[in-house]
Amino acid sequence: MTDLTDTRAEVRSARTSARKAGRTGAALAPYLQAAPMALVFLIFFVLPLAATIAVSFWQYTQYSIEPAFTAQNYGDVFYGCLANLPSLCTTFLTYISTLKFCLIVWATTLTIGFTIAYFLAFHVRTLKVQVICFLLCTIPFWTSIVIRMISWIPLLGRNGLVNQTLMGMGVIDSPLEGLLYSDFAVILALTHLYTLFMVVPIFNSLMRIDRSLIEAARDAGASDLQTLRHVIVPLAKPGILIGSIFVVTVVMGDFLTIGIMGGQQIASVGKVIQTQMQFLQFPLAAANAVILLAAVLAAVWALLRLVDIRKEL
């Protein structure tokens, strides 16, 4: 009898310890599962950013970089910026140009994106048609960005379709020069590339709006425009915010679209960094990158504030 109780007790204790082991295993599991992602971000994102900040304070010669502290790189970036005011230095001009593209592309993608999202969310009635419309919008997205930029050449080029048509109609006598490789081309291409990133999050927000709220606004006598302004737009804010952050940050760091569509003639912060890398001026490029990063974070912070402040009003 005693043997039996002993065995029972043993079995029970073995079970509890097994369960305990299982439980510690289970407690450890999420850490092991998250480890690969954490490791990738540590090696290829966190450490590189740390390296950038560190190197931006290093000295360099023509062929090497040396870990000796200096703030000279930042001084070089802003060389003559304060002394020569009110005339602007290259760095300020570059940032102003980049900010200009940011604001214009933000305005165009937001306007077009919101309108499209509004149409899809409120006027397209069945899920099936919505899915089809979305697929239609996303198919061009599966093409290389470079190809999508090149495809403007036959339309906007000097002998392109637009010039041919306008001349054929007799609107102009000689081809317009500023269509391709200009500010206009850059804005057009950026809008073309990134409007969809505005449509998706705004559409998502619009679909979550309780339809009875809109009915209530109508019943209370609000016009369509008033409903839009006071009910729909405020409720779509999270989507607008996500889309805006994406577009603004992408345009601020852009160097490819501005490079290709601007015919390598228009300055941008990203292009400055790229050029300095080519000339092996790593600490200078790093200093520019740190400043760009600060500018982007400031823009994101400003966008977040914009929404919060309005929420309080």
Place this chain on the structure above:
Amino acid sequence: MHESRPRSFYALALFFAVFLLFLYGPMISILVLSFQGPEGGLVFPMTGFSTHWFQRLRDGGGQVEIGPALRRSFVLALVVMILTVTISVLAGLAFRRQFRGATVLLYVAIASLIVPSIVVSLGIALEFRLIDDAIKAFGASAGIDWIQSDFVSALGPFTSGLGAHLTWTLPFGLLIMFAVFNRFDPAYEEAARDLGASPWQTFRHVTLPMIAPFLIGVAVFGFTLSWDELARSSQVMGARNTLPMQLAAKTTTVTDPEIYALGTATTGGSILLVLVTFTAISLMQRRRAARR
């Protein structure tokens, strides 16, 4: 049943149609121009209709030399795809439970999307330069021959390039997994566990089949994001180029429609890939629905 449409519907429908034209117009123009006759140029009008430029592209030796870059991009995209799916699923599972550092990891993932690609690219390039210096210093001090004579750089498509692409694909993969697991009913897993399934068996036979269609989505996303990636690749591929880099370098020098033929070919390939994927997903879902 059928209430009449408000007038705003027609205005907005027209706007949507114009938007689609704006999206497709340029693509259609290069699609048409890629069949330009042998003497044709980069713009309209067409001088005949031929597959001349596609043949040039296939045979090689024209203005666009893409063979090695294309193969490299394809293999890299495959590796990125496999890693993105695996790492995202694992992390997605981790985020279903609480663990210390979860918030930090999420913020880092989102930051990885927001930080400009040129900054990430530069950062990885600098990091690998420092690693190179360290390896060379080590080789010199320890007297290791092959480092001193043969080692050039650790930068390359499958070291720094792979990492750069993952910083771009993983945040998307993670966000998709959030959406998937938010709608996932844990009752199925509990049932499996009650029936005596081990955690691995539960995952293999219950969780995995249920999330499989979404994983195909993550895979396609990972593949195409890597396949098209250009901004983050710019500084980290070492001496090798990927296909988009090769294309970007050609934009200013190419003077014949061969590049359009390439555009048509790659676009066709991408659309085919997406169609195959969607068919696969819908077949999987239909088969599952039939089994119920």
